[in-house]
Structures are given as structure tokens and as C-alpha cells.
Amino acid sequence: MPTLDAAMAEVAAEIDRRFDALLAVPDDARATLYQAMRHAAIGGGKRLRPLLVYATADLFGVDRDCAGRAATAIEAIHVYSLIHDDLPAMDNDDLRRGKPTVHKAFDEATAVLAGDCLHALAFDILADPRTHADPAIRAELVLDLARAAGPSGMAGGQMMDLAAEHARFDLDGVTRLQQMKTGALISAAVEAGAILGRAPAAARTGLRGYARDLGLAFQIADDLLDIEGDEALAGKKLRKDGEAGKETFLSLLGVDRGREQCAMLVAQAIEHLHGFGDDADLLRATARYVVERDH
Template identity: 50%
Template sequence: MNASPAAFEARLKTNAREIETLLDALLSKGMREDEIARPEILRTAMHYAVLNGGKRLRPFLVVESALLLGGDKGAALRVGAALECIHCYSLVHDDLPAMDDDDLRRGKPTVHIAFDEATAILAGDSLLTYAFDIIAADETKLPDQSKVALILALARSAGLGGMAGGQALDLAAEENTPDEYGIVTLQSMKTGALIRFACEAGALIAGASTDDRKRLRAFGEKIGLAFQLADDLLDVTSDATTMGKATGKDISRGKGTLVALRGIEWAEAELRRHVEDATQLLAPYGDAAATLAATAHFVADRKN
């Protein structure tokens, strides 16, 4: 139950192109109904933040999870685009001097460097808001009940008890290094919550059973843990050129990671365990889940 590496890469790239085409249209100069104006500097900063490269992994998971369960691809692409807006907003804000203070993102100047801090803050705010607009809009062809469920799940994943809360814990970790449970909690929120949503969203789009929703949610949780472990390993084994951003910053700031706490060998073994657990969750779907299974391996094996 696995897609070939070449087939997987081709599918990932195709999805990325589709998502980027949609995001480009959503962030065009053309105003939507009830908008008063689109200030050009803000629109340009949002466009720069979102269309700045990246694998579009989260939208890919939305689309593939939806297709696995018979969901509509057009609706999945729009939900995926909304999720990518949330993800990119978080990167814009994480890079700010008051947060992680990074000058590079995907090998390019971060938004507050390319523009200015105030514009970067507003770009992040606007991307966050726009995500819910995209899901709620008439162009997203889903029943209202499904839209409400998606908006609620995304809000819970992105806010106080999810990604934003995880960033708060991450900032606090610079002062007081958390224990292993604290690190896992932090990472499950900051990184894992949106990946979990991406997989669960597919079931919501497809109107699938509660069992399917729980299974894909669990799959998302596992690959979210794997993603962060792989990230932490890359932070100590890779370089800025390969990563497209500064490396080694967590260690220099004294932040706790599982790699720092338990060592590289342990982390590599734990990473493989998460991938195995994730693929086992997909076993009931057989070959139909080959692409999602390949995604779990891709998350662990990526180089940036």
C-alpha cells in the first residue's frame, strides 16, 4: 500500500500548482462582494506571503483525504487554500522580531523584511480572516452544515487551544525548558493541530462516517508528530541553504526539543514509529490510501 516515489512527487506538484492557481485568483486585485477596497500594499504583501514557494503539504492532505472518501475535489481545493492561508499567516507572524525574529523564509526575505513590520502584522491578520471567508463563500460547494463543521474545526485547530496556543508555549519554552510531555503538547499544538485538521477536513468534506473522521484525525495526529520530529532533526543536521531558513536556532535559544532531550538516534527511531503507526491507520482503505501512506513517508524523509 504505497505509491511510487515518482508518482507521489508528480501528484504533490500537481496539487501544489492547483492550489497556487486558486490562491493567486483569491488574492487578485478583483474585489469580492461587500468588500470596499483592497489596499494594494496589503494585497501584495499577502500575495507574497502565500505565493512564496512551499510544498503545499497541508492542502495536499485535505484533497487526498477527501478523495479517499469520495469528497468533491473542487471543495477540497478551496478548503485546502483556506488552510494554507492560515498556515502562511502563522509563518508571517512567527518570523516577526517579537516572535522568532527570522529574516529568511523559503530562501527569501520574510514579509516584515520585504515590506515592514506593520504590513506583515496586517497581512497575517488578513490571511487568518480570509481563510474563514473562503470556506463560507458560495463558491465552496458544500452544505452549510459541513461548512460550519469545517470552520469550527479550523478555528479550534488554529486558535488558543491549537496553533496560536502552541506558539505561546514555544515562546515560554525559551525561559523555562519543558519536560517531554510539555514538548509533545507544544508541538501537537503549534505544528500538529493544522496537520490534524487537514486530514480530518477530508472526512468532513466527504460527509464521511464518524469512524472515518476519527481514523483520519488520528492519522493526521501521527504525521503531525512525525513532521515536527523530522523538522527538529533537520534543525540539527541540515544547513540554512538547504532549509531556506536559519537552522540551529532552537538550540541556541535553549528551547526544548525531543531531539535535544533524547538524542538523534532515539528521535530517528521514534520518527519511524510514528510513520508506521500512521500507515497502519490507513490499512482498512487498502490501495486506495496509497498516496496518503506515501505522504507519511515523505514527511519523515524530506530534506527541507
């Protein structure tokens, strides 16, 4: 198994290469739209979700090109959600991955449309016969991702997050919000690897437990970085939740208990992989990375 650093670098390069090919700028009035998509999609981010697709797919010997296409589709959804979340009417962020956000580098209309296009492209990629010869696999991938992206997943969680500025959420409420807002897409990434690998039921159950715990650990780690992190390293504005008066895991648990809870969730995530051998070491290393990262 490659080290986590090597695997992350390889996945990041591969996803950049795929977006570069997918988003070749046409010589017509859509050129700006494609430039905006490229600005957001290429050259940035940890590519955690693609890494999870690859690492899970590798457990079952899935063809690397199939895994790469599914990984690109899921990252396209993630990137679209960042573009829309950064809009002035939403989080109103000027900086993302160390670069101006799309509506700052281009304009708001282009940002709305670039997000919409990446959203549609994700399903275009998954439903394309090149992603898998078996249409049942393709349809399952689409269903997995559409549910994770929609009102019962990411976009629903984002709506709850907007409501959290005005309503008080308790720990159960914050957990549900975060499982939808970030957890759903992390789970969809692991599930995509399992779908491509035709993983048997027991393996899927373990992987789902892994993904759920990892998603929550990731969010608590994000909250810790939001309080303690370096804006230059993060490449985005931090400490906004506190300013907006939103409840988070840390406002409810405190920093020390939050850190404990995060470590416990990572241990639990790894425990869910007990049925897998060494070949799940990349998933284990990814779980550890989630708490140890500095951005």
C-alpha cells in the same frame, strides 16, 4: 494513483493558482497589502496541508473544487502564522522559503495586517456557499479550523513555544506543545477532507490517529533537519532552538532515539489507515515522505 512527486507538484500549482486568483491586487491604497499577501502565499512551501486535504477528500470522492477551496483556507492559516511568527517580536526571521520574510520585504505593519487578512480570508473561503452546498459542512469546516488555529491549537502552541525559552519542558510538555503548534493544523487538514467526504465514524477515527502520529513525526523530522539540514535548501535559518536553549524532542531523546521514534510514528500513522485500500496510498506515501524529505 499518481506518484507522490506528481501529486505534490499538482497540488502546489493548484494552490498557487488559487492564491493568485484570490489575491488579485486592487487598484487602491491596499495594493501593498495584497502584494505582501502574494509574496507570502504564492510560490513556496511544500503545501503539505493542502496535499493532506486533497488526499483525504479523494478517499471519499469529494469534488476537487470543494477540496481545493478548503485546502486553500487551511494553507492561508498556515501562511498567516508564518508571517506573524517571523516578526521581529516573535522569531525575528529574515528568510522564509528562500525569500525575505514579509516584514523585511515590506514592513512590520504590513506584515501584521497581511497575516490578519489571510486569517480572515480563510474563514471567508470556508463559509462561502461555493465551498460546499450544505451549510452544515461549511459550519463544521469553520469550527474545525478555528479550533485548530486558536488558543487551544496553533496560536496556543506558539505561546507555549515562546515560554519554552524560559521554562523547562519535559517530553510530555514538548509533545503537547508540538501537537498544538504544528499538529493541530495538520490534523485540521485531514479532518477537513473527512468533513467534506462525510466520512463515517470508523474512518474518521483512523484518519485522526493517522494525522496525530503524522504531526508528531513531522515535528521530529523538522527537529532533525534543524540539526542536520542545509540552510540553503531549507530556505530559512536553522539551529535556532539550540541557540535559544529550548527543549525539543531531540534535546530530550537524543538524535538516535529521535530518529527511531520518528520512524515508529510514521509506521503507526500508516497502520491507522489499515481500514482503507489502495486509495489511501497517497496518504501512506505522504507519511513516508515526512521522514525522508531533505527540507
